Amino acid sequence: MAFRGPKVWLWRWRRNPLRRRADAVEAWVLLGAWLLTVLAGFLAGVAAFRSVEHELARERHEWRQVVARLTDRAPGTAASVRNPDAPRVWAQVRWRGPDGSPHTGQVRVRPGSAAGTPVTLWTDAHGRLVTRPATVSEARLRALLVGGLVGVTAASLPYAAGRFARVRLERRRLRRWDMEWARFGPLWGRKTG
Structure with a gap:
């Protein structure tokens, strides 16, 4: 192993006859x-x-919570409606946009939910379905x-x-x-x- 002397800081900028x-x-x-x-x-x-x-x-400023209604009964049994731990299923919902135009989309709901059940969801400024905005x-x-x-x-x-x-x-x-x-x-x- 070769001998290495003490480390000299900034040696490349110092005046030295050996510096190239x-x-x-x-x-x-x-x-x-x-x-x-x-x-x-x-x-x-x-x-x-x-x-x-x-x-x-x-997004937090523009996106709004809207109450939508199920258009049909959600798949699953009615017993699972009372069980909060039951896995959610996809169902069709309908809501009105900010300008009053009707919109439909698919969201996750409790299995067996009846048609007309209110579902809270988030929409953008145009009434399109979006996820909950970040806190x-x-x-x-x-x-x-x-x-x-x-x-x-x-x-x-x-x-x-x-x-x-x-x-x-x-x-x-x-x-x-x-x-x-x-x-x-x-x-x-x-x-x-």
């Missing part, structure tokens, strides 16, 4: 890649967070998860580009070293005197 130009170029490339990684990840994550949170707040805490969590995922994904691009550039610079440096060694290596084998 390639070392300084690599240092600046790495610094730029890290700055772009952090900046791209942060900005993309914040933008996605705000966008998702805004969209979910809009404020659910929206915040969803926005955080999406923002984090988008931020990490956006940060991976400049990070990968920086790693690629570093590998290319390392290979170039090793090729130059091989060329210089090929030129001066044979001179070390001669005896002087």
